[in-house]
Each structure stands twice: as structure tokens, then as C-alpha cells.
């Protein structure tokens with residue numbers, strides 16, 4: 736079989752686990768409970784994509800104000816302002832503020848109603864074409880169908896067709912409850928090309944972070960649970976270690 740092109744994650748240790756990276760055009764569901772690191776993982780994938788691999792990226796913000804996202808990313812030394820304004824290699828699509836508020840008026844890409852799939856797709860397609868994006872992050876995809884679970888599969892397929900069709904590789908963050916075994920519902924889990932799950936488990940009185948690649952179409956990958964850290968430089972995965980949680 737011809738080797739598929741792999742997209743480097745920009746997360747130390749992660750590409751070893753994925754035997755080189757995420758197969759190009761894959762849509763990866765990044766599932767986890769609250770505070771497991773989904774947002775940081777997604778932002779690192781996009782920021783490093785531009786900085787280290789010269790692959791422009793789009794972040795669709797559904798959970799946080801774009802101003803707050805830029806501030807949070809700075810904590811890790813990821814200053815996206817220059818990438819947005821000077822280099823034009825990074826875009827935040829504001830699907831959070833509905834364009835309301837003084838700060839929101841300065842945003843270039845706004846989705847007024849995230850429930851309107853057509854509007855979201857139009858803005859996303861424009862943004863991808865404007866900067867020649869190769870990577871997309873949606874944080875979180877759960878927000879798009881939390882009030883209409885029957886639409887989850889259709890929404891994910893629609894996004895997948897457009898994003899993958901335009902040659903991009905994507906991470907969709909998916910919110911699950913603490914202790915939940917799934918990844919975001921059967922419709923979604925089967926529709927996506929890959930699933931990476933982030934966990935936070937209490938072991939001997941301390942919370943430990945770990946991740947596991949549950950599925951990844953187009954490549955072999957490690958099936959082991961790997962511990963990871965969040966530091967002031969972002970996520971670091973210990974691809975040579977195993978965490979046993981039971």
C-alpha cells in the first residue's frame with residue numbers, strides 16, 4: 736500500500752504514538768472530560784502547524800471569546816496576533832460572541848448563529864480559502880449539537896466533507912462527562928476517522944493525565960495508554976511510558 740502523507744501534530748511524543756502523525760485529511764475526535772487538556776492540544780496542533788511546518792490553520796471558537804483564546808495561548812508562548820495579522824496564516828473563526836460587543840466588532844470571521852450550519856460552513860470555507868489552510872480545529876464540536884443530538888452525525892459528516900474535501904486535516908474536540916466510557920455518541924464516533932481520548936484519573940491521591948489513541952484510519956498506532964504533562968510550553972507526551980489506571 737502506498738504510504739499516506741502524515742501531518743505532524745507538533746506535540747512532542749504524539750507523532751511516535753501515531754507512527755509519524757495524523758494521516759492527511761483525517762478528521763480526529765479529541766475526546767475527554769473537563770480539564771483534560773483538549774483545548775490546549777487543539778491550539779498546540781494549530782500553532783505548531785504554522786510555526787514548525789508552515790501549514791496555516793483555522794480555529795473555530797465555540798466555547799470561548801477569541802480575545803480570551805489569544806490571551807490563554809500567550810501563556811504557552813503562542814502569540815497568534817502576528818500569525819493572524821502579518822503572516823495571515825492563522826484565523827480564529829468567532830462562533831462564540833454572535834458579533835456582539837466591542838471586541839467582537841474587530842473580528843474578521845464571525846458566525847452569528849452556530850446553529851445555522853450553512854453559515855458556519857460558508858465562513859469556514861472562506862477562511863480556509865483565504866489563508867490556504869491545511870489544518871482546522873473545532874473547539875468544541877459538541878456545542879454544535881448539544882441541544883439536538885439527532886443532528887450530531889449529520890453535522891459531523893457535513894463538516895468532514897467540506898474540511899477534508901478542501902485538503903485539510905482536523906481536530907474536533909468532544910466533551911464527555913467524568914467517568915463516561917464513550918467519546919461523544921455513536922453517530923459521531925463512527926463518522927470520524929480517528930479518536931484520541933484524554934483522561935484525568937485519580938491514582939494514589941493525585942490526578943494523572945494520560946491519553947490513548949482509540950482509532951486512526953490510515954495508519955498503525957500504539958494501543959498503549961501514555962502519560963502526558965501540561966507545562967508552560969504546552970503538552971508533552973511520554974511516548975516511552977505506560978500508565979496503568981486499572
Ligand SMILES: Nc1ncnc2c1ncn2[C@@H]1O[C@H](COP(=O)(O)OP(=O)(O)OP(=O)(O)O)[C@@H](O)[C@H]1O
Pocket residue numbers: 767768769770771772773774775776810910965966967
Ligand atoms: N500554564 C499551564 N501549565 C500547566 N497546566 C496548565 C496550564 N494552563 C492550564 N493548565 C491545565 O490545563 C487544564 C485546562 O486544559 P484545557 O482547557 O485544554 O481543558 P479542556 O479539556 O479543554 O476542558 P473543558 O472541556 O473543561 O474546556 C487546566 O485545568 C490546568 O490543569
